[in-house]
Amino acid sequence: MERKRIAVAGASGLIGGALVRSLTADGHEVVRLVRRAARGGHEVCWDPGGRYVDTAGLDGCDAVVNLAGAGVGDRRWTAARRKEIHDSRVLGTAALAEAVAALDRPPRVFVNGSAIGFYGETGDRIVDEDAPAGRGFLAELCVEWEAAAAPAREAGVRTVFARTGLVVARGGGAWQRLFPLFGAGLGGRMGDGRQYWSYIALHDEVAALRHLLAREDLSGPFNLTAPQPLTNREITAAMGRVLNRPTFFAVPQAVLRTALGELAGEVLGSQRVVPRRLLESGFAFAFPGIEDTIRAA
Template identity: 65%
Template sequence: MRIAVTGSTGLIGSALVRSLLADGHEVVRLVRQHSRTGPQADGSVGVGWNPQRLEIDAAGLAGVEAAVNLAGAGVGDHRWTEGYRREIRDSRVMGTEVLAAALARLDTPPAVLVNASAVGFYGQTGAQVVDEDAPAGSDFLAGVCAEWEAAARPAEAAGVRVAYARTGLVLSKAGGAGARLFPLFRLGLGGRLGSGEQYWSLISAADEVAALRFLLETEGLSGPFNLAGPEPVTNRELTAALGRVLRRPTPFPVPESVLKAVLGDMAVEVAGSHRVVPKRLLEAGFRFEHTAVDDIVRAALKG
């Protein structure tokens, strides 16, 4: 298949592209730097786009049979100033609007678009278990996720099967939260964050890529799917697992007041709780490779 991918240099995007290329698929990377358009060293092809300017090389998408939209500014990369909140929102919503419209205008639109979203769609759920039937939350990230998904509707209207991948916390030493947590825990400086009772919906990078491909390749799957392991854990349980696997003590809890001072508004997410389960993914027949928290941690340490 000829598959277009946005966000192809991120933690998940780069792993997905490697997986697709290894299986003989043709990958079209949507890139912003003109110097990176054209044939790439790994065998993929770079096609230009600039969502902020509503620009995309539609001709480069000709013949695309599927698309995966993963583009978006990192939620944890900076403090949430008003400017960065706009970037978090615009990088997702505007990018999806541009891509969905371009796909819809193709003479032959692709069969499927897998559009990224996040478990933040549900807002803070506390200890309540939620699945895809739960409504949208009311906080900042919930609003972003709702707009993000709505922006893909032009592709749906053009007959494209659209699956929304509401991803949880992807644990990997290569990036995201894992890249920050693992060095501290290796030094014996790790500990629970805030109360430690908040739920984190974890998924290994391998299962994330496998789930994206499952949505991409399984006909008939559309609508929202939670990409999170079937066993959400508390931050306290994750902290204990990191200590066990790395064989390090975890003596240094970080109070919520310190999280707020260091992270600003983003501390709400770190200390907040998302107890989200992948009901529809399991019902569709997907099987996770890593379910127990220790196994997810071990997988993350392997890269």
């Protein structure tokens, strides 16, 4: 990809930070969206809650990537936390999409974060990008999240939705909590372990985002997950093999529901999601298997 000027919202997060490092290492100019006064030309002030963006700072950008949003698994889902999770995604996306649409020189592409939570509970049924939206808080959130990008799409900007699965990394997400437990020999399956987890290595997540940025023929939803989702029981066994630790412990459903509240439903839920459109576009995974993914992390 030739040198570009790319604006990134959520640049301090796990995925956003890794994307910024990758783009910068290859010589691209990265403009970070920040929620304070901008310090120089490589920052743009915005207020996602107030739907404000300093559009002058986006002028001349070739691409805008929105990965901003409050952490889904950080805390219990109180009413206030639900609102924060919702508004940080929906209002933030609307603010950026409206800003992009208002530019005299709009970017060529708007890549907006989303999640495989879009599909809801799928059991052992394999789903790809053609599957309809599911039910529940996260599914309904993802529908609103993607719909909020409409102003950019209607303005003729190529719009892509990156429906990301469980990112395997030591620095954030679910695996940030799992690695210490398994390393101490305290890891084990959650519930009965038969629920499918659709994972992706952080390296492949970033590579996929860059693939979507570069390919001008790609738009719409793309699942960012490894080609073969596995059950929690299979992933637990792989963690034990890679870390050379026992995996005897199991967390009963009742304990998870007491500790996590409604969030336990997402941990115990099953999503067998495959990246059909990403594979059809020619994307090659560096870490398609779970053991290599864990080692990469």
